[in-house]
Amino acid sequence: MATRTAIEVPYHHGNLETALVDAAIVLVRKYGPDHLSLRAVSAEVGVSPSASYHHFGDKDALVSAIGNVLFDRLAIMQEKAIAKVNGKGASASIKKFEEMGNAYFAWAISEPNLYRLMLGGFCEINMDEHESKAWNLLRDGLDELAAHGVIDKSARNGGEVIVWSAVHGASSLAIEGLMPPSDFPLVLKSIKRSLGIKPKD
Amino acid sequence: MATRTAIEVPYHHGNLETALVDAAIVLVRKYGPDHLSLRAVSAEVGVSPSASYHHFGDKDALVSAIGNVLFDRLAIMQEKAIAKVNGKGASASIKKFEEMGNAYFAWAISEPNLYRLMLGGFCEINMDEHESKAWNLLRDGLDELAAHGVIDKSARNGGEVIVWSAVHGASSLAIEGLMPPSDFPLVLKSIKRSLGIKPKD
DNA sequence: TCCCTTATCTATACAATGTTCAGATTATGG
């Protein structure tokens, strides 16, 4: 199982697979998803280039592994943000929803290269396993809004796709310098408006 | 100036620059923005690899040139779609707005690799020159909606970013297989709702 | 404890890539 915590003790010989992923993430963050070199990753870990091929059949396989790890990290950030919100009423569910979006956007623009790898066509995303963590978070958030009567059923329908499109689009545009990050509140407000959540300001 | 039509007459020696861009687009479409090879492009045109360096200082420069050309093509598709709508009233302006979004999305998912190149961090987008064509299209569309009283000023504010975020996000997610293309109408409807355009169905 | 099987890693090699540089070719304009 090996739940992939960042630091693990017996490193040099042992858990090469996770070591490669961790080193690759560092390099991708620095130099971007294109420009990732398998040889550089191997060198960073202190291992021969060929060694990687016993754990990943391909460079693309490594990249896909990275992608799925990153989706987990992003989901964890969102969970942390949600956990900070206390209260249980309708307004708390709205606050949680907002903080989920803010956490997503903040993480994306703080890690442009990692985010590009995740959603730029570099990796095959395992929709059923990892990605579901983030997806379920969104689904639960919308369900909670519906349960509190903040949004009605017609707005609930397809809400995941609507929200993710807007938040991902904003993240991507901001990363590419086509939208000032300071405009994200506008986007978030428009999402709430499209869901029928009334702004209180 | 050389407005870059696809076919031009004196080709072998002459307008290498546009020939390289055209050939590169063909290869990117086939194999993706990563996996683009300068040597392959040069071979396709029938020229030495070094020849490219007299027109583009870098591989990245070629890629950026491609990106800006593609933004033009996308804008042209949108213009065509708008031109098909006749009438001049409020409902025509809504129809034009919808068709603009549909054309964007349709082009994006029909050219996933080209779209990835445009907005996946591969190229520096010339915001002031080329990109403005698509941006102005969106701005004018929103202005027209506002002029006909379909949307009010508070919705007009920041409308470009809101709309582009949602449409680009949906395009990107669909391309990466994370959203069924058949869900785009849902996204479009949510955009209209967030702008305060009442659905007529 | 010894040995055999299996997992893991190294060494070497190969074709393809981006890029550079010196030289050849072509066009241009005075």
Place this chain on the structure above:
DNA sequence: CCATAATCTGAACATTGTATAGATAAGGGA
């Protein structure tokens, strides 16, 4: 018509992904 600039070629270099064959280490049954 020729000198000067623009354009293209050829060969070279370091680096890349990847395949193959062999070395090393680990593990488990006798």
